[in-house]
Amino acid sequence: MKKLTRFVLCFVLCLALNIPSAGALSVGASSAILIDGESGRVLWEHNAHEKRYIASITKLMTALVVMESGHKLDELVEIKPEYTGAEGSSMYLQSGEKLSIEALMYGLLLASGNDAAVALAGYCSGSVEAFVAQMNRKAALLGMENSHFVNPNGLTQEGHCSTAADMAKLAAACMDNETIAKIVATRSISIGGRTFTNHNKLLWRYEGCVGMKTGYTERSGRTLISCAERSGQRLIVVTLNDPDDWTDHTALLDYGFANFTRTQIVSGGAVRSKLPITGSLLSFVNVETGATIHYPLAQGEQVREEVSLVRWLHAPVTKGQTAGTVTYYLDDEIIAVCPLVYGSSVALNVLSRRNLIDRMLDLFQP
Numbered sequence: 001m002k003k004l005t006r007f008v009l010c011f012v013l014c015l016a017l018n019i020p021s022a023g024a025l026s027v028g029a030s031s032a033i034l035i036d037g038e039s040g041r042v043l044w045e046h047n048a049h050e051k052r053y054i055a056s057i058t059k060l061m062t063a064l065v066v067m068e069s070g071h072k073l074d075e076l077v078e079i080k081p082e083y084t085g086a087e088g089s090s091m092y093l094q095s096g097e098k099l100s101i102e103a104l105m106y107g108l109l110l111a112s113g114n115d116a117a118v119a120l121a122g123y124c125s126g127s128v129e130a131f132v133a134q135m136n137r138k139a140a141l142l143g144m145e146n147s148h149f150v151n152p153n154g155l156t157q158e159g160h161c162s163t164a165a166d167m168a169k170l171a172a173a174c175m176d177n178e179t180i181a182k183i184v185a186t187r188s189i190s191i192g193g194r195t196f197t198n199h200n201k202l203l204w205r206y207e208g209c210v211g212m213k214t215g216y217t218e219r220s221g222r223t224l225i226s227c228a229e230r231s232g233q234r235l236i237v238v239t240l241n242d243p244d245d246w247t248d249h250t251a252l253l254d255y256g257f258a259n260f261t262r263t264q265i266v267s268g269g270a271v272r273s274k275l276p277i278t279g280s281l282l283s284f285v286n287v288e289t290g291a292t293i294h295y296p297l298a299q300g301e302q303v304r305e306e307v308s309l310v311r312w313l314h315a316p317v318t319k320g321q322t323a324g325t326v327t328y329y330l331d332d333e334i335i336a337v338c339p340l341v342y343g344s345s346v347a348l349n350v351l352s353r354r355n356l357i358d359r360m361l362d363l364f365q366p
Contacts, residue, residue: 103192
């Protein structure tokens, strides 16, 4: 009876605040997912592991591979004839002109230039084919198990596909890259003799939106990745084949912010234990948490912990050296592992066993 009463009160509160409950959420997308961008926790999903065409949100992977290629933003790229004339959206590159990688990156992510994608791929890897191979290697490293890239721009080709869940992993990685995060948050800019305006309407419409990427082809339908931040909490939404994506992203972001709170589950540097130590003038050494960890929690969710720690130790030890771990669980799922470290260095101080007679006898040794 208490559970029923609690559910009714929660439902009434959601209606009063115009906040949809998880069960009430409904989107027009074929696939969709809402995640916490810091922890990766899935807050809501619908067909999130279904493979689909993804269109120009592909360009987030292109941008990430460019940024990790070792090339600098101020390097000039000479536009070759084969970089021009790409179908679909374009930044209208001209053969023979020279643009910086930075300008091409804005053309890639704001104007969604298919030609910019080809130019960046050709310049950074020597050929589009080599660049695409690197895209797939990066996807594997990110754990994008259901993704395969065939081109750097997202134009429809057989075998070029991903899932909402995989693209959310990519989006989180992109937001951790300072340059990409800056570009996708830019509403408009003049650079390289061109002016670009971001296609992402949520930058103007949604409080806290910090960008991401739009996409569309006939085969993929409308695809959209958005990211928003409030009070230090970062949420990411991906929808694939969604005719009403602006509305759906607003609803999903509202749901995430209303129902999950970024909660500190451990503070770095907190003393957790004192371990006995031998071989030193000190009797004990402090053991501290080695990291600060946050996790999104819904009301009523409880985190439990399990500690693994050595029982005693022998000097010397070094400050910051790992002494054990604290594993945090939500229900039976591991959500975080925090290292436990020694709070100070302890030197080896062994008293000499040799007495005065021992020392005198040494004088007579040959």
